[in-house]
Amino acid sequence: MAISDLPRTLWWEDGTVQLIDQTRLPLQGDILSCNSYEGLIIAIKMLAVRGAPALGVAGGFGVALWSQTEGKEMTGTSEYLRELDKAADEIANARPTAVNLSWGVNRVRALAHSLAESTPAEIHEALLSEALKMEQEDEAINRQLGAHGAALFTKPTKFLTHCNAGSLATAFYGTALGVIYATAEQGNVEHVWVDETRPVNQGGRLTAWELLMAQVPSALICDNMAASVMRHGWVDAVVVGADRICANGDTANKIGTYGVSVLAKEHGVPFYIAAPASTFDLTLANGDLIEIEERDPREIEGVTVSGTFDPGDPKVASAFDKLTSDGPCDLPMTKGHHMQISRKGGGYAFDAWFKTTPTHVECYNPAFDVTPAENITGFITEKGVISPDENHSFEAAIKSTIAD
Numbered sequence: 107m108a109i110s111d112l113p114r115t116l117w118w119e120d121g122t123v124q125l126i127d128q129t130r131l132p133l134q135g136d137i138l139s140c141n142s143y144e145g146l147i148i149a150i151k152m153l154a155v156r157g158a159p160a161l162g163v164a165g166g167f168g169v170a171l172w173s174q175t176e177g178k179e180m181t182g183t184s185e186y187l188r189e190l191d192k193a194a195d196e197i198a199n200a201r202p203t204a205v206n207l208s209w210g211v212n213r214v215r216a217l218a219h220s221l222a223e224s225t226p227a228e229i230h231e232a233l234l235s236e237a238l239k240m241e242q243e244d245e246a247i248n249r250q251l252g253a254h255g256a257a258l259f260t261k262p263t264k265f266l267t268h269c270n271a272g273s274l275a276t277a278f279y280g281t282a283l284g285v286i287y288a289t290a291e292q293g294n295v296e297h298v299w300v301d302e303t304r305p306v307n308q309g310g311r312l313t314a315w316e317l318l319m320a321q322v323p324s325a326l327i328c329d330n331m332a333a334s335v336m337r338h339g340w341v342d343a344v345v346v347g348a349d350r351i352c353a354n355g356d357t358a359n360k361i362g363t364y365g366v367s368v369l370a371k372e373h374g375v376p377f378y379i380a381a382p383a384s385t386f387d388l389t390l391a392n393g394d395l396i397e398i399e400e401r402d403p404r405e406i407e408g409v410t411v412s413g414t415f416d417p418g419d420p421k422v423a424s425a426f427d428k429l430t431s432d433g434p435c436d437l438p439m440t441k442g443h444h445m446q447i448s449r450k451g452g453g454y455a456f457d458a459w460f461k462t463t464p465t466h467v468e469c470y471n472p473a474f475d476v477t478p479a480e481n482i483t484g485f486i487t488e489k490g491v492i493s494p495d496e497n498h499s500f501e502a503a504i505k506s507t508i509a510d
Contacts, residue, residue, distance in 0.1 A: 109287045109320045111275040115160050116167065118238060121174050123167045127154045128274060130328055130412050132315035143172040150200040150207070153306065155274020156208040158349045158385050159244050165210030167236035170195040178230035186226040187494060203352040203358055203399045203474050205387045210240060244277035248284045248486040249381050255285030255345065255380055258491065261291065263297040264342045266332060267359035269303045270312035271347025271380060281380040282345045283306055290322050298324040299335055305405040305471065316406060329362055336373040344370045348381040355479030355500035356393030361472055367481035376483040383487055386508045393476035403469035408461040416453035426454050467475055
């Protein structure tokens, strides 16, 4: 396979939002069909769709989905806009750290309010058109961003990346991996080290899968191996994505990114953030003001295993049929373990959670950390590479580039 064969992450089809369920990758390629904005919010919260640019597109689609299912049949535009705002707020608040989600929601919301003299049905058509435009723009932006990044790496380069800022984190192509893909297309990727990215392994499950599909040479490492591969001189550059970038360059990204930046600085390895202009939040002066999402402690208290099986024994099949006759069946297990079985095609799907920590242990599970601007070499955007001034300040360059 090749980069062009990577799957699209989410799309609009027959009045619904279709998306790859990333919680089941790479072992299963399930497609979720969201026919209500509430269903899309659930998909966002459970990480079925994730990654800043993809969440931006999902935000636009979410408002259009509300309009499709609840809004366009309203007769009064005032009521329509009032109820749209309520739904838009719900969508935007589904994940508070990723600024692209609220950016996507507010782009479509603003269009709706600019059409206050139109009917709800007319506004709906405009909103859907705008959301589809956002999806198309995202791929073009990512490819432009990738081209700017590839221009930095003109000889065979050994990369390290953290989390997944690839095609799965966007409508298509990717940000950090977009840079790597564009560099690979020029024949200048020697190797990519992939941090597994605990606690839900977006690197191990998603980035490693993407790079295999794209035939880019890579190897998976656990998070605490990053220092070792840098010390050996096996990393020429670190490229990661971002979920929110402040006016001074402080950047929120997947938990563990800050630690990688510290290691890169210690070992003299350039550390780049690859992100579109929509990820910059010039309303926040610095990273201390970023709201950091905390997630379910179960993500670090145990491990989740999903899969499918097709029992060959008719007696077993009959038992599973009875268990799932009324829908998914929850099966409590000993020692806090848990399994759910549901029908899937001619077989059965299972989702199992196995507790690996002591009972009653306290857990702290922030989804993101903040990398200070002084640890960052530059920002790779669709508008070019943003570099610091002689005092290693990004503020003026960010303002002039992003506000342009």
